[in-house]
């Protein structure tokens with residue numbers, strides 16, 4: 001058993017930490033958060049330095065690394081700044097659907113612009129009537145000659161309105177029983193006629209990320225835009241979750257680490273009753289609990305990533321990592337605010353933003369209840 005990162009992973013970690021330290025400016029973060037603006041320049045710089053799509057093969061402008069290297073970057077970026085970090089690591093969201101299942105042509109056309117910071121990507125799975133349950137869908141894609149015609153509405157789509165393309169989950173066979181065997185994944189370029197985006201309203205956190213409703217009205221895409229096999233879309237999206245949930249776990253882990261770091265610095269300088277508040281045992285115990293949770297979250301998240309890279313895909317472990325790291329982010333950020341007292345509630349001290357950003361990790365890519373369902377079904381097996 002070896003719990004050490006190897007030399008190149010340590011270098012990636014150091015490079016990601018230094019990049020984030022140099023670029024994720026606190027005042028800029030506060031400004032972009034208030035303006036709800038995507039950190040475009042930072043994303044492009046991150047791409048120039050190879051931090052986006054590090055897990056893509058070199059022929060698609062990646063570096064041929066694994067998920068572990070990708071999550072090391074996510075951990076470092078989100079620890080430095082929860083919102084800029086989240087925006088940058090999710091700029092390439094769902095591009096892995098193309099990477100894992102797409103044709104050679106789709107990979108060649110769409111992966112390099114994502115890795116090179118020219119294009120954001122999006123995964124359009126959720127619908128107003130189908131959130132946790134995507135076993136049947138209202139969005140339909142119908143074959144017409146050598147094209148697919150897509151009609152329907154997807155909601156809560158990250159990078160909606162900014163992305164260059166969406167991986168759209170569609171019902172392609174309405175008669176199929178069970179219905180999920182009639183679901184396919186189709187790539188729709190964002191500039192196709194008939195695609196429009198609508199506002200989903202104000203949200204609690206991750207303000208720098210666009211979240212939109214994406215509408216498809218008679219949208220025609222070439223038949224070659226089918227990602228993977230017809231009728232396999234539901235299975236493909238589950239496989240994608242085995243990978244993407246580890247990234248969300250790393251996002252949560254970084255947010256927890258960042259909130260903890262700020263609280264640790266603060267308690268060492270703040271004085272009350274003539275003593276540093278770090279000298280109160282209750283403060284020390286809070287820090288001990290926070291540090292322990294972060295250590296556990298990191299162990300399980302890195303293990304899930306390492307397993308994935310070894311080809312040992314384990315949905316149970318992935319769900320455990322996502323569920324545990326997300327809970328850790330929410331609890332640690334909450335405790336960080338507590339340790340900063342009234343200052344923790346103020347925007348300038350950042351931890352309130354980390355707290356707001358933490359909560360989404362318990363919701364998207366499967367809620368914590370859905371993760372528990374996955375874990376429970378794996379531990380129970382078939383009940384006779």
Ligand SMILES: Cc1cc2nc3c(=O)[nH]c(=O)nc-3n(C[C@H](O)[C@H](O)[C@H](O)COP(=O)(O)OP(=O)(O)OC[C@H]3O[C@@H](n4cnc5c(N)ncnc54)[C@H](O)[C@@H]3O)c2cc1C
Nearest residue numbers: 123124125126131132156157158211363364365366367369
């Ligand atoms: C900011 C943001 C960004 C998002 N980005 C994307 C994106 O890029 N692409 C995309 O496709 N989607 C995205 N989503 C959607 C997200 O994945 C869904 O919101 C999530 O899967 C839950 O679906 P729902 O909101 O419809 O809730 P529901 O499915 O209606 O769930 C409501 C409650 O019921 C519980 N519940 C549901 N089913 C079960 C069950 N079987 N057992 C126990 N409890 C259950 C849930 O856990 C939850 O507590 C995003 C959402 C947000 C808020």
